[in-house]
Amino acid sequence: MGFVLLTGEVGTGKTTLLRTLLSRLDGATAAAFVFNSTLSFDGLLEYILEDFGIAKAGDSPAQRLVALNNFLIERHRAGQRTILILDEAQNLTLETLEQIRLLSNFETPTAKLLQILLVGQPELRTKL
DSSP: OEEEEEEOOSSSSSHHHHHHHHHOOTTTTTEEEEEEEEEOOHHHHHHHHHHTTTOOOOHHHHHHHHHHHHHHHHHHHHTOEEEEEEETTGOOHHHHHHHHHHTTOOBBBOOOEEEEEEEETTTEEEEE
């Protein structure tokens, strides 16, 4: 699948829906839920690794991306799913959105290793 986009006006229950989704995920699904969409991509990557429980993965973004890729491959081999949820995604810069898009390149010949759910206000659709 890769990407899912969910948009709605302020107060329509997007974040409540996300919290309900998170509470209903089975043990075979790991989720990182990012609600601070004002971070740089490096800050976002560090937050994602922390949320997935990946130990300090190095000082450079490249080392962190390798650690994330290894984590995703291990989960895939074990038959487990991994999802990244970004709330208030309309606040992300275009540069950060592009870096997030590149995370969808973590894949095998038959499957995406990371499902990405972008959630935000209607202007997110325009931004994309």
